[in-house]
Amino acid sequence: MTNIQKVQDFLEKHDVDAALITNPDNIFYLTNFRSDPHERLLGVVIFKEADPFVICPAMEVPDVKAIGWKYEAIGYKDTDNAFEFLDRAITERIPTFSLLAIEKEHVTVDRYEILQERFPALQFAKLDDELANSRLIKNDVELTYLRKAAELADYAIEVGCNEIAEGKTELEIVQAVEQAVKQKGAEKMSFDTIIVSGTKTASPHGIPGEKRIEKGDFILFDLGVVYKGYCSDITRTIAFGEPTEEKRKIYETVKKAQQAAIDVVRPGTLAQEVDLAARSIIEEAGYGELFPHRIGHGLGISVHEFPSLTGTNNMPLQEGMVFTIEPGIYDPTVTGVRIEDDLYVTKDGVEVLTKFPKDLKVIGE
Amino acid sequence: MTNIQKVQDFLEKHDVDAALITNPDNIFYLTNFRSDPHERLLGVVIFKEADPFVICPAMEVPDVKAIGWKYEAIGYKDTDNAFEFLDRAITERIPTFSLLAIEKEHVTVDRYEILQERFPALQFAKLDDELANSRLIKNDVELTYLRKAAELADYAIEVGCNEIAEGKTELEIVQAVEQAVKQKGAEKMSFDTIIVSGTKTASPHGIPGEKRIEKGDFILFDLGVVYKGYCSDITRTIAFGEPTEEKRKIYETVKKAQQAAIDVVRPGTLAQEVDLAARSIIEEAGYGELFPHRIGHGLGISVHEFPSLTGTNNMPLQEGMVFTIEPGIYDPTVTGVRIEDDLYVTKDGVEVLTKFPKDLKVIGE
Structure with missing residues (x-):
């Protein structure tokens, strides 16, 4: 049909x-x-x-x-x-x-x-x-495009990591990343690329600027590309120089929360269960107030589409759905950390479309 | 206030x-x-x-x-x-x-x-x-930003011309242009950059792709940047290799029409008079049916804003207005040509904000 x-x-x-x-x-x-x-x-x-x-x-x-x-x-x-x-x-x-x-x-x-x-x-x-x-339910052709868009997003993060160096501005890294990913076949970015550093990471929708990155910063990449009309959306947070214990604790909490959310994804799980799986871990660690947004959103032709994965959405997940999982902790005095993947709900579980590693990457040590 | x-x-x-x-x-x-x-x-x-x-x-x-x-x-x-x-x-x-x-x-x-x-x-x-x-009426600070956005648009065209070479794809030129203009201080593009070649120029809203540019093509650049939240929007059409007589005639007609429209801009002129100044020249040359859009649109925080300069808009122009003038002729069997500038209405005339030359530029001869 x-x-x-x-x-x-x-x-x-x-x-x-x-x-x-x-x-x-x-x-x-x-x-x-x-x-x-x-x-x-x-x-x-x-x-x-x-x-x-x-x-x-x-x-x-x-x-x-x-x-x-x-x-x-x-x-x-x-x-x-x-x-x-x-x-x-x-x-x-x-x-x-x-x-x-x-x-x-x-x-x-x-x-x-x-x-x-x-x-x-x-x-x-x-x-x-x-x-x-x-x-809502993606067919095989759509899935092919979404996989490719996710692969290009992974590549963008890889390029971004290689660009990290003392004194570069956030905007310089944005340019290098966007150029590289377009040369690899991305039609365009799926939204304005966010690459922010230091305490600017504590704003979930920060705007890259002339700020120069410094040793000790966390650098947050949130970006996506459009491939054949379909969007990806990935976030990784990278350490430039050895991070403090407190920053490590925030990072590990977000990582654990994100994995917990991924682990419950399968047909029949309620959207709110995905949100709560992550949120409960962040709350237990004492950061509940610093996670002010939903766990994720649908993804496809639009970078934000149906459904909205919130703590109050009792819609059951179905095979063929594609959405993001992106918990974050934003402490304005320390750092922000967000980790985001794109997921496809399979017959009995999940395929994570974005694959860039999530163990804390420390650059420049 | x-x-x-x-x-x-x-x-x-x-x-x-x-x-x-x-x-x-x-x-x-x-x-x-x-x-x-x-x-x-x-x-x-x-x-x-x-x-x-x-x-x-x-x-x-x-x-x-x-x-x-x-x-x-x-x-x-x-x-x-x-x-x-x-x-x-x-x-x-x-x-x-x-x-x-x-x-x-x-x-x-x-x-x-x-x-x-x-x-x-x-x-x-x-x-x-x-x-x-x-x-509608831009103040001095806004004008400063719009001038700078226009200057960056001029620079983008200059870069684009330097990038023209046999066998390059349209998308490769888009990437080079966008990277260069962002390095010069553009926050982002004000809309998806159009760089198209050959008969693809006959689509006013063409989409750049893997088409390789070839000798004999006209190459149409339509792009703009955002500077401190304010947009520019420029179009230039460039010849790659010596053009045929017919293409030259189309180009010269558009250029003459565009200048005629600019020449009537001053406070008190009606918007429709600007449209008709250009349209009558294109009609006299026998291309009336091939100019299917209005002469221009307001420009500022939005890339298309009030007013719409059509053949039926009887609004008088006022000092401080900023808008585009962009006649075009689109012959699907020959070529498309569009020339677009951004204009500021002064006390008794006009300041053309975009300044890239408009004499037909022939590259690669």
């Missing part, structure tokens, strides 16, 4: 007339066409029976055709009213319709009001969960 | 109780705090009189404080209901409120419904235009 047929099944089952999809990641999932439309309208409309169509800026019609889209691609110009084109294309296919599925987590209020004004009697169904669930 | 005070003025003037801002670019404009919250809630709430506050993931509170935010930063954990925290923080400051301004072009339907459910009697005002207008 194609991904478009899955949406058609949903429409049939819930008696919804049509679905308008505008989230670029979902459009890629459904059509294989990838584009960042910025403020312009880019959508695919799917019907129970009629053929789907893509609506896009006129200048992108050839690109849509070039990726093998076999249905209509309707282009509008910047001076056209895109919603008028959308309206006409839908009503040509289904003259009357009363229920349209949209991505409520993506469509803006502004566009919602435009739709409401244009179709005053129209009701809206939420399509987000259906698409998130559909993307 | 601070940017927050401008929003307070708006609230006062329109008798709106409070404003919730969640677009990361607007948050940066108002607070100087920059973060990509992905699916998490990140917002700043501004009141007529009470102090504003930031609401963010708990792990980002120290980062908000670190950039000098002098008001409260309210952190929530991944297991908390962020909207409960938001609700409590607002009602602590103003126990009753009936009108909340939001960015209707950014808030999703999902979040809108959460707000509607939590505050059943609440009405919503649209804040987007106010913020877009407030960001």
Whole structure:
């Protein structure tokens, strides 16, 4: 069954007339066409029976055709009213319709009001969960891409470790890593690379800068790449020079917590059990207050996707899911440490896609 | 007046109780705090009189404080209901409120419904235009950053030209350019760099790949950098080997059209006059159908921002506006050519921020 047929099944089952999809990641999932439309309208409309169509800026019609889209691609110009084109294309296919599925987590209020004004009697169904669930279980082709993306992330960490040297700036290491990984086939980074050092590691979302790395620093790498449209996301924390006992204790606690979380991953385990496996170890070690985020998130076409692995999510894991496990301890007066892998849930356990070693690596001794 | 005070003025003037801002670019404009919250809630709430506050993931509170935010930063954990925290923080400051301004072009339907459910009697005002207008006129500090971002974009084109050689892939040139410009101080690229060659130039949003450049190709560079949070955006099209007469004619037409558009820029000119100045030259040369997009877009914290310079926008230009001018001709059987500069509207004319030469550059002859 194609991904478009899955949406058609949903429409049939819930008696919804049509679905308008505008989230670029979902459009890629459904059509294989990838584009960042910025403020312009880019959508695919799917019907129970009629053929789907893509609506896009006129200048992108050839690109849509070039990726093998076999249905209509309707282009509008910047001076056209895109919603008028959308309206006409839908009503040509289904003259009357009363229920349209949209991505409520993506469509803006502004566009919602435009739709409401244009179709005053129209009701809206939420399509987000259906698409998130559909993307949840990765097929063999997707797994191949995710494995390759993870392999490239491992390589990026290896390059990063080799770049560590007294006096280099964080940004210099970012550049070297990104260049190397793109030369190996990464399309782009899956998010802004984080390489931070010293107490800057205590910010989970730190920004690399002109800070020079120094002996005694922990250096935290959090990065990922996109390969054939699929993302990886890895974190490793490396010691530059012999660390203090306290830093070692924080590191070993995170490592133990991360392994404990990995060890419970198999079909049937609840998402919250993964979070709690790690969290209880961090709490027992007295660092509970310094682990302020969830254990992980789904990974695929989006770098953060369904599901969110929190301490309150009682969703059972299923074979084919891919997500991160990334506990951390952030002590602003000492250091931050985070260790993150990408995991694939197998029939009876787990395949860890990222493989860079996790024993504390001490560089420059 | 601070940017927050401008929003307070708006609230006062329109008798709106409070404003919730969640677009990361607007948050940066108002607070100087920059973060990509992905699916998490990140917002700043501004009141007529009470102090504003930031609401963010708990792990980002120290980062908000670190950039000098002098008001409260309210952190929530991944297991908390962020909207409960938001609700409590607002009602602590103003126990009753009936009108909340939001960015209707950014808030999703999902979040809108959460707000509607939590505050059943609440009405919503649209804040987007106010913020877009407030960001429209750049001050001296912003102009300094935009000039520097443009200078780095010029440098990127220079590097790109030096990298052109038979058999190199488009992606190899992308890597060399991005590395060089980051070493010179660019924080990151302002969008995915486009470097495409041959007939791939005929796609306005082409994607660089493993295609090797060959003698006879036009090579199109469309890229920009971010400097201190401000974007540049430049396009140059370069000939590799002596071009045919037809390609030269297309190039000269675009160049003439682009200059004609620049020549009409001054306070009081209508946006549509800029578009038409270029479009009429392209139409006269017989290429009208091959120029399928608007002449340009506003530029600042966002790489595409207000205003949109189309053939139907009758907004008068004002001193302090910054935008692109980027006509193109895209003939899928011959070549694409686009030339793009960033412009600042001065008191009585224009300052072109990007300065890389526009006479057709022929490399490798």
